[in-house]
Amino acid sequence: MPSWIGQAFRRGILTSRFPRAPASREEVPETSRPPVLPPGLERIAVLGRAADDCPTGAITADGLYHGRCIRCARCTRQGFTFGGRALANASRPEDLYSPGGGPLPERLGPAPLAGLGRSLQLFLVDAGSCLACNREVLALANPYYDAARLGITFVNSPHHADVLVVVGIPTRPILEPLRRAYEALPGPKAVLAIGACALEGGLFRGNPGTQAPLYETLPVDLFVPGCPPSPLDILAGVLTLAGRMKCLPGVPA
Numbered sequence: 001m002p003s004w005i006g007q008a009f010r011r012g013i014l015t016s017r018f019p020r021a022p023a024s025r026e027e028v029p030e031t032s033r034p035p036v037l038p039p040g041l042e043r044i045a046v047l048g049r050a051a052d053d054c055p056t057g058a059i060t061a062d063g064l065y066h067g068r069c070i071r072c073a074r075c076t077r078q079g080f081t082f083g084g085r086a087l088a089n090a091s092r093p094e095d096l097y098s099p100g101g102g103p104l105p106e107r108l109g110p111a112p113l114a115g116l117g118r119s120l121q122l123f124l125v126d127a128g129s130c131l132a133c134n135r136e137v138l139a140l141a142n143p144y145y146d147a148a149r150l151g152i153t154f155v156n157s158p159h160h161a162d163v164l165v166v167v168g169i170p171t172r173p174i175l176e177p178l179r180r181a182y183e184a185l186p187g188p189k190a191v192l193a194i195g196a197c198a199l200e201g202g203l204f205r206g207n208p209g210t211q212a213p214l215y216e217t218l219p220v221d222l223f224v225p226g227c228p229p230s231p232l233d234i235l236a237g238v239l240t241l242a243g244r245m246k247c248l249p250g251v252p253a
């Protein structure tokens with residue numbers, strides 16, 4: 001027996017079991033989870049201090065808007081932790097606002113592609129990313145995440161796609177190609193915005209060469225927050241659009 005076959009038997013299956021089984025802690029590390037203000041702290045004082053420290057304006061005196069959070073961890077100096085559960089994906093920006101900085105309710109977004117069965121084609125557009133979100137999305141095609149086992153593949157033309165996946169803050173030159181790519185998708189179709197930059201511009205919000213947020217350019221169906229989100233968060237977003245998610249990564253059913 002060739003040695004590589006023997007090695008395969010010894011190692012067993014290494015591909016993630018998500019979504020058939022909940023994600024492990026290693027698959028959704030704490031740093032990819034949202035910050036949360038634990039109970040028992042003097043909220044108004046902590047939020048005030050953390051708001052002064054937060055580089056993106058995600059924290060205000062009233063709460064935390066996860067759409068702007070870049071996971072820089074500065075707020076941990078004031079008492080926030082990253083040990084919370086995975087963040088719900090959302091169909092509206094306001095669903096990512098947590099009054100008082102506590103955890104958001106566990107919630108799955110809408111499923112506009114529920115009628116498409118088990119086959120989903122993704123067309124990825126990098127509108128102006130730092131490449132980290134881009135890399136996490138493309139990780140879905142590697143043998144560990146192996147999205148193809150779930151019928152999810154990447155295509156090279158929007159004409160063949162069901163989902164327009166957008167990463168990065170939209171730069172002005174990409175706005176028209178983005179609109180054309182969206183128009184080229186046959187229906188039913190959906191737009192998935194990945195990461196803080198695509199949601200609200202992240203650290204680059206207000207840059208004169210950009211136009212954030214993405215939802216002012218395209219009708220975004222689902223937001224997956226993070227900087228970058230983990231591949232399983234992104235996979236959960238894609239499966240949510242198809243109505244195939246029972247629970248979010250790290251959140252028991």
Ligand code: SF4
Pocket residue numbers: 035053054055056057058059064068069070071072073074075076080
């Ligand atoms: S981790 Fe998020 S909320 Fe905390 S300071 Fe950084 S950007 Fe602001």
Ligand code: SF4
Pocket residue numbers: 070128129130131132133134167168169194195196197198202203226227228
């Ligand atoms: S959200 Fe963060 S990781 Fe993603 S493109 Fe923007 S800066 Fe990079």
